[in-house]
Amino acid sequence: MTVEERIKELEEKLAKTPKNKGTETDLAKIKTQISLLKSQSELRKTKKSGISAYGYSLRKKGDxxxxxxxxxxxxxxxxxxxxxxxxxxxxxxxxxxxxxxxxxxxxxxxxxxxxxxxxxxxxxxxxxxxxxxxxxxxxxxxxxxxxxxxxxxxxxxxxxxxxxxxxxxxxxTAPKISLKKTIKNGIVVKSTVKQRLTRNTIAEILRMHKLVNAEIILFDTVDVDDINNAIIGNKxxxxxxxxxxxxxxxxxxxxxxxxxxxxxxxxxxxxxxxxxxxxxxxxxxxxxxxxxxLNLMAIYTKKTNKAPDMEAPLILKKGATIRDACFKIHKDFVDKTAFAKVWGSSRYDGQKLSMKYKLHHKDIIELCF
CATH class of the missing domain: 3.40.50.300 (P-loop containing nucleotide triphosphate hydrolases)
Known part of the structure; x- marks a missing residue:
């Protein structure tokens, strides 16, 4: 039986299995088997062709x-x-x-x-x-x-x-999951929120991935696919x-x-x-x-006693700080810049603000060394 045939067989079994608390672990095992087999299939194709099915790379340009x-x-x-x-x-x-x-x-x-x-x-x-x-x-x-x-x-x-x-x-949004291998203590499951899956089911999923000692912390409510993805990274x-x-x-x-x-x-x-x-x-x-x-924002720069450059803004992600703006210009500016004067989102024009200050779209900044 080929890997693809086995996947199809498991998918049919999954569709026929009743979904309730009593079958939760069985369903999780089937889904995890499918994830592992799909990962195995992609790895086999990679070795055969030299190119991963997930590896076709666009030549990304611009912002x-x-x-x-x-x-x-x-x-x-x-x-x-x-x-x-x-x-x-x-x-x-x-x-x-x-x-x-x-x-x-x-x-x-x-x-x-x-x-x-x-x-x-x-x-x-x-x-x-x-x-x-x-x-x-x-x-x-x-x-x-x-x-x-x-x-x-x-x-x-x-x-x-x-x-x-x-x-x-x-x-x-990808659920926040922290997973790390440990030296001892087996599988430790922690969660900051209520989970639909039992701790036993979560631990069983990790064991199927051959994790013997590991700590998993769940910050969001997750399902079986989310946990498999945290391990395999196929989503x-x-x-x-x-x-x-x-x-x-x-x-x-x-x-x-x-x-x-x-x-x-x-x-x-x-x-x-x-x-x-x-x-x-x-x-x-x-x-x-x-x-x-795309969560982009344009940040304009100016030199002391000069008009701002409104033609070539820095393009940053929303939530970026003055420190991020410095790094975008040149990594050396991060250590050389003491603070920045900001026009736009600041309480008043030219306010001196620290490197941790979060910038806003169309802010104007003047770096001070």
């Missing part, structure tokens, strides 16, 4: 990387060109046996790489239409733009489903924007109906964009949403 992913003929290429203003700036490059097209979006001073991945079909996670390679490449992106034709809104759920099967979880958590394109092809009333239906079941309505790449409708709003979802 962040977004991928356009969807089925064929949803307008991804047009959207790429409109977002990047870049028929001439886009370029074909090969990764594995596929081709992707890239361009650069400049927004608020940030350079955001946009990559149009080849279209995928339902069943992509299982290999349909070279889908595994495309999904593997998507794992490396900072943000996913799930592009659908508004006349086929069901495509959004199909693509999201394929991404989930490939271990890519959209608009979710990716990424932000996503659901883009419904071609709104110019139907009436305003139809757009309104589809928008209402889509947003009614949405957990976060801010993750949706309804656009026409062809007519540029709502593209400015989409650009702003991309910048926001």
């Amino acid at each position: 962040a990387t977004c991928v356009l992913i969807g089925t064929p003929s949803v307008g991804k290429s047009t959207l790429l060109n409109k977002l990047t203003n870049a028929h001439s700036a886009t370029a074909d490059y090969e990764f594995t046996t596929l081709f992707a097209i890239q361009g650069m979006l400049t927004y608020e001073g940030a350079k955001i790489q946009i990559i149009d991945l080849p279209g995928i079909l339902e069943g992509a996670a299982s290999g349909t239409g070279r889908g595994k390679e495309v999904l593997a490449a998507a794992r490396n992106a900072d943000l996913m733009l799930i592009v659908s034709d508004i006349k086929r809104p069901q495509l959004k759920d199909i693509i999201s489903g394929e991404l989930k099967k490939a271990g890519i979880f959209l608009n979710m 990716v958590y990424a932000g996503a924007i659901y883009v419904y394109n071609k709104i110019d092809t139907i009436s305003k009333e139809e757009v309104s109906e589809i928008k209402k239906a889509s947003l009614q079941k949405a957990q976060d309505k801010k993750n949706y964009a309804f656009i026409s790449a062809k007519t540029n409708k709502n593209l400015d709003e989409l650009k702003a949403l991309i910048f926001s979802k």
Whole structure:
């Protein structure tokens, strides 16, 4: 029996096993066996081909990387060109046996790489239409733009489903888990919150990964897959924007109906964009949403008694400090800078603030040595 056949057999067994407290440990063992076998399968493919199924690497450029992913003929290429203003700036490059097209979006001073991945079909996670390679490449992106034709809104759920099967979880935060091997005391399970899984079940999962002495601390409520991922690392958590394109092809009333239906079941309505790449409708709003979802901010610098440089801001992640800004300029500035004067989020213009101060979008800073 091949590994793939064994995985299929276990998945069928999992589907048939009743789900209750009495079967919790059995279900956990089956799920862990599946995770281990999938990891084993990927390792075998790596040794055979020299390339991991999770190892297709996009050549990331700029301050962040977004991928356009969807089925064929949803307008991804047009959207790429409109977002990047870049028929001439886009370029074909090969990764594995596929081709992707890239361009650069400049927004608020940030350079955001946009990559149009080849279209995928339902069943992509299982290999349909070279889908595994495309999904593997998507794992490396900072943000996913799930592009659908508004006349086929069901495509959004199909693509999201394929991404989930490939271990890519959209608009979710990875649970905080601390895991370390120890010399003795066996498996020690600690939790700061109430868990659905029993300590015995959690310990059994770790033993199946051949961990004999280890301490695991759970800071969030977790499931079996979360624990397996903490050990194997086969899940990716990424932000996503659901883009419904071609709104110019139907009436305003139809757009309104589809928008209402889509947003009614949405957990976060801010993750949706309804656009026409062809007519540029709502593209400015989409650009702003991309910048926001990437958690970027622009910080401007100035020299003493000089006007600030408003043309070339530092691009940092939200929550970054003055220390982070110094490091972005040059690592030597971290030790040389005593404090910074800040304009914008400070209580008053030019306030002297420490290296730990958290900056805000469009702040102006003057480093003082």
